[in-house]
Every structure is written in structure tokens, then in C-alpha cells.
Amino acid sequence: MISVQDVSKSFTLHTQGAAVISVLEGASFDVAPGCCVGLIGASGAGKSTLMRMLYGNYLTASGRIVIGDIDVAQAAPREIMALRRDTLGYVSQFLRVVPRVPTVDVVAEPLLRRGASEAEARERACALLARLNIPEALWALSPTTFSGGEQQRVNIARGFAAPYPALLLDEPTASLDPTNRNTVLAMIEEAKAEGAAIVGIFHDVAARDRVCDGVIDVTDFTPGGVQ
């Protein structure tokens, strides 16, 4: 489902004397449907960078990133937009929303984009929010004022709202209490059972051991460093 083939990435900082920083080189791995792969490596090794490349958020310098039948490294913006709508979900570390939009609408939005009816999307959103223990009194409020853990759960609800066949999870269990952590891990297991291919970053080793079928050490892809 997800195939990363000899991928590299570098950043050119034009505002800082055109310094070129090479971040990844020769990254290759595959994720089959129903499997979860954990990215590991020290802070700064390029885990999030690789994740963002998979999502098309960062450009890929060379190599192929095939998700479904699209090569994200080469795809036109509208192909990536369609991929994100229909195939590829992403739970980022931080929630980014339009201010003043109610939480339930934030969670329902990915479903509405896919053409679900308003009622159907809201019902699914409410079910997810309830499962993730967001108090019902908060559903009509904007999540911008929520606590870190609550925002993270809203973000997870949004990421799991649609049944994506490929999912990217950036620290989904960080800042969660044991109960909610358990719920999120169960949701990941359910998504796997439904055939989703998942790439995740988990600093929580116990969580990683529970849901991941394999790990990829991103430091293996670290090039020489600053050139």
C-alpha cells in the first residue's frame, strides 16, 4: 500500500547563505495493508520529515513514494489533494483549525469532503468524540481553547473519521492519559484489522510494541550531514 523507494531529501536555506542540509538518503521500505510500521531514531534524525514527505507536505528530492497508485514524489497538487481526500489520512502532532469552528465540524470535515451527508458526518464525528472522552458540552465549541490532550484527541478523531486505507500518525499517544491512550491504540488496531497500512512515530515504547509489526530506524538513512 505504501512503498518508499530510495528516497532522499535536502533543504536549501536561501536566507542563510544558501546552506544545503542533506537530511535523508536512500530511504526504502514498504508497508502492506493491515500492517503498522514505526519510525524510530533520535530527535532530529528525520522521522517527521519523512512522514511529511509521505503526506506530500515536503517535496522529495529523488526516489519514489508510492501510496495506492500515486507517486507522491512526482504527483501534481490536485492528485495529492485527491489522495488526501480519499486514501491518505494524517494525524499531525498539532491541531490546526479555522478559529471559531465547532469541534464537531472540525472532526466531520474530512467526511463532508468525501461527499458524506451532513447528518452522517456529524453522527460519526459525535461517536468518535464520545469514544475519545471529549465531554459533550465541548463539542459545539472551537478546540482552540482546549487543553493539549483534548486538542490531540480532536486531531485523532478527525484523522480517524474517514476509513482511509493508508494512515500516517505522528505521536498519536503523546500527552494522553492511560485510558485515552488505550482507546487510541485500540482504534489503531481496528484500522489495521480493516486493512489500513499505517506509518507511525511513537516515542512511547510500550505503545509501539503493541501496534507496530516492524520498525524502521531513520538514522540508517542519515547522510554525511551539513555539506
Place this chain on the structure above:
Amino acid sequence: MTALLRVENVTKHYGTRIGCAEVSFELYPGEVMGIVGESGSGKTTLLNCLAGQLPCDAGRVMFDTKTSGLRDVLAMSAPERRMLARTDWAFVQQHPRDGLRMNVSAGGNVGERLMAVGARHYGEIRQAATDWLARVEIEAGRIDDRPTTFSGGMQQRLQIARNLVTGPRLVFMDEPTGGLDVSVQARLLDLLRGLVREMGLSAIVVTHDLAVVRLLADRLMVMKDGHVVESGLTDQVLDDPQHGYTQLLVSSVLQV
């Protein structure tokens, strides 16, 4: 799926100075394209050229018309283009007073667009105006008031109602949230996003506000000195900018 708008090498000079040069892109149904760049980079010139409000020196603007397929907007006669501007297009100006008739009531402003495309039944026009004022969150009781008595945010919402009442397919917006305070801006952004999704609108939004494009636009073009220096998915261009100017632009945003 075919492109709704195909822009090919649009160029405009002001004397010897460049307004915009060799701009090409395609816009598909339901897509929102943002155009950013500093003042004087040619954003508004480009928008006015695309909407046929400013004559270009070169290039083609192919629009997929309802009646006769892809047509070059720039080669159309003025009456044809005016009809297109009333039916398939909408233009939301930065200053509501440029897009509204200030001495006509709010209901009249919305109704006028409908009458321009042939609506004649007073009851239906008034009903449509009432519905649209509600959609843009203007109280029904204000329908007979003139926009001069409205706040800036209300005027901007009224302008949007006036523009969208005829069910256009492409909306041009020039700094739609400029000059509004942030809380009003957020409400307007939410409104625009909802309308884009519900009506399947395509839009081209010119702004200098990177936060606005991040929330509103799917795709982004960055302009400098009349040229497009970078384009791509909005979050990709903002998070992994390739061109030196875009990097400068993104790193210049103040953090709140």
C-alpha cells in the same frame, strides 16, 4: 475532469514596467487557488487580467463556459464577458464599497444581481435575498437598510451574498479579509470555506496574509516582481518553500 480555467502566458505591462509576466496555470472545479506576494508583486494586476477587467498584452484565459465549452475570455466581446461576469463568475472586492451599491438597500444589492440575469418576480427575489442574508449571517431585519449603516465585516458578507446569489462557478477574491479585525476575519473564512464546499465553487484568492491562504486555499502561487516564482500545494509551499523569496516571506511572519 476538465479544467474550469486554463491560463496561458498572461502578460501585462504598464509602459515599460512589468505588471505580470507569463503566468500560466489550470484551475479545476472545486479548487481554491491562493496568490500571495508582497505589495506591488502583480497579484491584483493578474486577478484583474483574468477577470477581463484589465486588458492584457498577451496570453489566453480559457474558461469552460456552460453554453459553449472552452472559450478565450480575452477574445470575447464586452457584452459576452459582462454576461459571464453576472452568471458564471463573481468578483469579491477588497473594499466592499467597490463591490456594493452603497445607496441601495441590502436586499436590493442582492436582488439586483438576480434581476441582471432575468429574475422578475418580486416575491421570489426578496425571498432569495432573505435566504442569502441569513446564509451570510445578516439579520433579516436589516434587509431594507443601506450598507452605509453596516459595519465593515457586515458589508463584506453582504458583498459575498450579492456575488454568490446567482450561483457562480468561479469567484475572484481580492484580499477578501483585508481591513477586517481578526475575529471577523475568522468568521468570514469559515463562511467562505463552507460556501466553497457546499456550492462546489472554484476560487482564486489574492491576499498577502499567509494564514488566510493556509486555511482557505488548496493550492498556492507565490509572485514576485510580476513573475510566479513558486507554486504547489498550499501546505507544501508554506512548510517546505523552495524559492529564496518564499522562504523569506514564510520566515517573516510574526508568531502570535
